[in-house]
Amino acid sequence: MFEAAEVGHKLSKGRYKRIEPRLRAELLDAQYDLYKNSGFSVILLISGVRGAGKGETVNLLNEWMDPRHIYTHAFDDPSDEERERPPMWRFWRALPPKGRIGILFGSWYTAPIIDRVFKRTNAKDLMRSVEEVNRFERMLADDGALILKFWFHLSQKRQKKRLKALESDPNTRWRVTGRDWDFFKVYDRFYRISEDTLRQTSTADAPWIVVEGTDPKYRAATVGKTLLDALRKRLQAPAGRAGTKIRAAPIVRPVDKRHILCKMDLELKLDKKRYEAQLERLQRRLALAARHPRFRDHNVVCLFEGMDAAGKGGAIRRITAALDARLYHTIPIAAPTDEERAQPYLWRFWRRLPRKGRFTLYDRSWYGRVLVERIEGFCTEADWMRAYAEINDFEEQLARDGAVIAKFWLQISKEEQYRRFKERAKTRFKRFKITPEDWRNREKWDAYQVAAADMIERTSTAHAPWVLVESNDKYHARVKILSALVHGIESALEAR
Amino acid sequence: MFEAAEVGHKLSKGRYKRIEPRLRAELLDAQYDLYKNSGFSVILLISGVRGAGKGETVNLLNEWMDPRHIYTHAFDDPSDEERERPPMWRFWRALPPKGRIGILFGSWYTAPIIDRVFKRTNAKDLMRSVEEVNRFERMLADDGALILKFWFHLSQKRQKKRLKALESDPNTRWRVTGRDWDFFKVYDRFYRISEDTLRQTSTADAPWIVVEGTDPKYRAATVGKTLLDALRKRLQAPAGRAGTKIRAAPIVRPVDKRHILCKMDLELKLDKKRYEAQLERLQRRLALAARHPRFRDHNVVCLFEGMDAAGKGGAIRRITAALDARLYHTIPIAAPTDEERAQPYLWRFWRRLPRKGRFTLYDRSWYGRVLVERIEGFCTEADWMRAYAEINDFEEQLARDGAVIAKFWLQISKEEQYRRFKERAKTRFKRFKITPEDWRNREKWDAYQVAAADMIERTSTAHAPWVLVESNDKYHARVKILSALVHGIESALEAR
Numbered sequence: 001m002f003e004a005a006e007v008g009h010k011l012s013k014g015r016y017k018r019i020e021p022r023l024r025a026e027l028l029d030a031q032y033d034l035y036k037n038s039g040f041s042v043i044l045l046i047s048g049v050r051g052a053g054k055g056e057t058v059n060l061l062n063e064w065m066d067p068r069h070i071y072t073h074a075f076d077d078p079s080d081e082e083r084e085r086p087p088m089w090r091f092w093r094a095l096p097p098k099g100r101i102g103i104l105f106g107s108w109y110t111a112p113i114i115d116r117v118f119k120r121t122n123a124k125d126l127m128r129s130v131e132e133v134n135r136f137e138r139m140l141a142d143d144g145a146l147i148l149k150f151w152f153h154l155s156q157k158r159q160k161k162r163l164k165a166l167e168s169d170p171n172t173r174w175r176v177t178g179r180d181w182d183f184f185k186v187y188d189r190f191y192r193i194s195e196d197t198l199r200q201t202s203t204a205d206a207p208w209i210v211v212e213g214t215d216p217k218y219r220a221a222t223v224g225k226t227l228l229d230a231l232r233k234r235l236q237a238p239a240g241r242a243g244t245k246i247r248a249a250p251i252v253r254p255v256d257k258r259h260i261l262c263k264m265d266l267e268l269k270l271d272k273k274r275y276e277a278q279l280e281r282l283q284r285r286l287a288l289a290a291r292h293p294r295f296r297d298h299n300v301v302c303l304f305e306g307m308d309a310a311g312k313g314g315a316i317r318r319i320t321a322a323l324d325a326r327l328y329h330t331i332p333i334a335a336p337t338d339e340e341r342a343q344p345y346l347w348r349f350w351r352r353l354p355r356k357g358r359f360t361l362y363d364r365s366w367y368g369r370v371l372v373e374r375i376e377g378f379c380t381e382a383d384w385m386r387a388y389a390e391i392n393d394f395e396e397q398l399a400r401d402g403a404v405i406a407k408f409w410l411q412i413s414k415e416e417q418y419r420r421f422k423e424r425a426k427t428r429f430k431r432f433k434i435t436p437e438d439w440r441n442r443e444k445w446d447a448y449q450v451a452a453a454d455m456i457e458r459t460s461t462a463h464a465p466w467v468l469v470e471s472n473d474k475y476h477a478r479v480k481i482l483s484a485l486v487h488g489i490e491s492a493l494e495a496r
Numbered sequence: 497m498f499e500a501a502e503v504g505h506k507l508s509k510g511r512y513k514r515i516e517p518r519l520r521a522e523l524l525d526a527q528y529d530l531y532k533n534s535g536f537s538v539i540l541l542i543s544g545v546r547g548a549g550k551g552e553t554v555n556l557l558n559e560w561m562d563p564r565h566i567y568t569h570a571f572d573d574p575s576d577e578e579r580e581r582p583p584m585w586r587f588w589r590a591l592p593p594k595g596r597i598g599i600l601f602g603s604w605y606t607a608p609i610i611d612r613v614f615k616r617t618n619a620k621d622l623m624r625s626v627e628e629v630n631r632f633e634r635m636l637a638d639d640g641a642l643i644l645k646f647w648f649h650l651s652q653k654r655q656k657k658r659l660k661a662l663e664s665d666p667n668t669r670w671r672v673t674g675r676d677w678d679f680f681k682v683y684d685r686f687y688r689i690s691e692d693t694l695r696q697t698s699t700a701d702a703p704w705i706v707v708e709g710t711d712p713k714y715r716a717a718t719v720g721k722t723l724l725d726a727l728r729k730r731l732q733a734p735a736g737r738a739g740t741k742i743r744a745a746p747i748v749r750p751v752d753k754r755h756i757l758c759k760m761d762l763e764l765k766l767d768k769k770r771y772e773a774q775l776e777r778l779q780r781r782l783a784l785a786a787r788h789p790r791f792r793d794h795n796v797v798c799l800f801e802g803m804d805a806a807g808k809g810g811a812i813r814r815i816t817a818a819l820d821a822r823l824y825h826t827i828p829i830a831a832p833t834d835e836e837r838a839q840p841y842l843w844r845f846w847r848r849l850p851r852k853g854r855f856t857l858y859d860r861s862w863y864g865r866v867l868v869e870r871i872e873g874f875c876t877e878a879d880w881m882r883a884y885a886e887i888n889d890f891e892e893q894l895a896r897d898g899a900v901i902a903k904f905w906l907q908i909s910k911e912e913q914y915r916r917f918k919e920r921a922k923t924r925f926k927r928f929k930i931t932p933e934d935w936r937n938r939e940k941w942d943a944y945q946v947a948a949a950d951m952i953e954r955t956s957t958a959h960a961p962w963v964l965v966e967s968n969d970k971y972h973a974r975v976k977i978l979s980a981l982v983h984g985i986e987s988a989l990e991a992r
Binding site: 055058059062063066067068069070072074076079080081103105171174284287291313316317320321323324325326327328329330331332337338339363 | 558827
C-alpha cells in the first residue's frame, strides 16, 4: 500500500494556486450543506509516519473550512479518568455529533500498532484489535457516519531528511523529540505492521487513503479533494443508510409460539422468614465484596429488564440497601436528549460509564433498542438487528476492562401484572408508577415476550449472561437476583 | 449553631412508624410533581461530622423516593482531569438538571473547612472561600435551584461512642479508618471552624439545617420533613424567581448617547507590508510561548465578541495558524442544547473548559447573555443584570487557576459592516456567512452598541480586561489582537 506513496508526488505552485481557491470554496459549501443536512457525522482519522505533515494538514483543513464546526481531537496519554474505563471510552467521548466534522489526531489504531511495534503485544492481540476496530467502524458507518482514514506516509530516506531539516531550523527544532528518532529506528517494523493493519482495516465503509507526505501542496490538495468528493457523493445520495425509513418492525414468531420464557416456572416461591434470612446474608456478602481491596480493579454493571411492574425497582433497592451511597449510581433509561440523538445509539451509555470500584444499576438499559424501540418502530429493523452484535461488543469491552456484568430479565405472568397494576393504583406512594403508557404496553405483551426471548438468545454471552428471574413471587426474585450478583462479584474477586 | 443538636433528640419507634409511611408517600408525590414541573433543580448537601449517619440518610432518601430521579454524587480526591481545572469544576459537573434532585456527599465546603482545620490555609483564605461559596449559591438560587444544606452533628462524646461501636462490630469495622480518628483528635477545632463557616453561609437562599445525628429515626424524619416542606412550598409558589416572565430588556441610554465605543479611532490602519512582517513575528512568539515548559501550568481562554462581520473568524484563524492543531479548540457559541437549558447559564461553558496547556478560542461566548440575550429578550432583565457578576466570578476562577484570559471586542463602523456584508455576498466561499438574521441584527445596531459598552464597563477586570480592537482595518485589528494575546501569555509565563 505504501509504495504508491513513495513515487515523489508533487504539485507545482502554479497548479496549486489554480486549484486551491475553488477547492476551498467547494469544501466550505459542502461543509455548510452537511451542517444543514445534519443527517450524518464525518470522521477523519489522521495517522501515519512522523514528520509527514499531519499537523499542517489539520491546520489547513481548519483554515479552509469553518473551524467552528470542526472538532479536532488529539489523543495523548490517557487521563486517569480514561484509564479507569475501557480503552475505547476516550474515542466515544470525542465522536463528532451529526452535522459536524471530527478530526481525530491519533485514533483507535495508535495503541494497537505502537504496542505491536514495540513488542508489548503479540500478533494475536493485534489481530483481535483489528477485528474490534472493524466492528466499531462498521457500527459508525451503519449509524451513517462518513469515515475517511488518512495515512500520511514518508519513505525512510525522506523521513530522515525531514527530521534533520526540522532539527536544523531553530524555529522547528522543538518539534523533533527523542521519540521521533526511536520511531525512526524501527521504521521497517513500523512500516510492515502498519501496512498489514491498514490492509486489514480498509473497508468500503471506512477506507484508508494513503497520502505521500513529501510535498505540502500535493498533500493538502489530495486530502481536500478526497474529502470534498466523499462529502458530495454522500450529500447527493438519496437518504442513505442513516435515513432508512422508520417502520414497525416485523415480529418473528416461532411456529409453535414457544420460547425460552414459556419454560420458566413462575410458581417458584420463598416464604417470608427464609427470604429475610437469606436477604440479610446476601446483603452482608455484597457489602463485604464491595469493600474487598481487589474490588477497586472492577466495577459492577447491573441491569434490569422486564415487563412493567415486574419488580425492577424493588430489586434495585434491595441491592443499594447493602451499599454505601457513595458507591452506586442508579440510572433510569428515558428518552434520549438531543445531544444523544446526534450520536450513535450506544453513545449515551458509553458517556455514563462508571469509574472503577463502583456499581451502576440500570433500570432498563441499552436493551431498549431490541425491546421497546423494536416493538414501537422507533428504529428500523436494520438498526435493531445490528444492535445485538453491537451490544455484545460493548459488553465484551466492559468485561475485559474488569466489569462484572449482571443482566436480569424479570418475568411475571400477565395476570400477575394486572394484579400489581391494580394494587399500585390503590397504594398512594406507588401511584405515579402507573401511566396510560403502561396499559398500552400491556396490550403488546406477546410482542414484548417474543422480543425478549430473541434478545436473551442473542445476547447471552459467557462474559455477560442473562439471568432469568421468575418474579411472580418478589421474595424469590430478589433472593435470586442478589445471589447471582454476589456470586458474580465474588468469582471476579477470586479470579485474579 | 451546634448546641441545639446536642440535646439528645429522639423519636420513638412507635411514632416513627406512624410518621414514616405518610412522609414517604408525600415525598414521592412531591418528587413526582418536581419531575413534571421541571422548573427547578433541588440540591441537597450532605455534610457534617463523621459517624453521624450521613450515608444512612442518603440511602434512606434513595429508598423513600424514586432513586431514578436522584443524582447522588460523592466527592473523593479529585481526578487528574479535575485537578487541571478550577476547583469548582467538579461540582459544576455534578449539578442536577432541572426537575431532579441532586444529593452531594461532600461539597464545595469540604476542602475549605478541612484545609483550614489542618492549617493548610489561613483565616483569610477561608474567608475568601466563604464569599465565593455564597456567590455561587446565590447564582444557583437565582437560577431557581432549591438548595438545602444538611449538617449532621454529633457531640465529641457521642462521636467517640459511635466510632467505638462501629469498630467493635465485625460487620461495620471497615467503616472506621485512621482518618476518622485523625478528625476526632481535632474535634474542637473542626467544631469551631465549621460552625463559623456555617454561620457565614446560612442564607435565606441556601440555609443550613443542623441535624442531630444520634438517633437514626429522628435524623431520618427531620431530613425527610424538611425536604418535603421546602419542596411543597416551592412547588406551590407562583412561578417564582426561576419563572420570571421573559420580556424585552429596557436599554439604558446615556443622556448624551456617548459611550466608550464612540471614542475608538476606527481610522487606525496598517499597511500590508508592515502587517505581514508583524504578523509573522507575533505568530512566531505565540508559537514559542505555547511550547514553553511553564505553559503546561496555564491555559489560554480567548474570546471574541463584536458585531457580525467584524472579523472574529479571521482573527481566530491568524492565531490558530501559529499553533499545533493538538493544542487548540475553537468553540462557536450557538443555541444551547436541551441538556444545557436544564442547567444554570454558565454550565455550558464550564463543561467545555480545557485542560492545562491548551488554547480555547470562543467565537462569541458567555457574554451572549448580556448582548444578544439582553437585546432579544431571551432572558429576563434580572437574569442578564446578575450575569455581569456571575461572569466576573467565573473568569476570576479561571484566572486563579492559571488561565490567561484574553477578551476582544472588535469594533467596526456601521458603514464598514454594510460594505463587508455586500462583499461577502459576492465571494463564493464566504457566502454562507450572511444570513437574514445578520441583517436583522444590523437593524438593532445601536442597542448592541449600548449593551456592549455596558458589558465592557462592568466586566473589564484586572485578571480579565477587555481589549477594544479598532477593526475597520483588518490588518490593524489582527496585529493588535495577536500582540495583546502574546503579551498576556508572555507575562503569565514570566510571572511565576
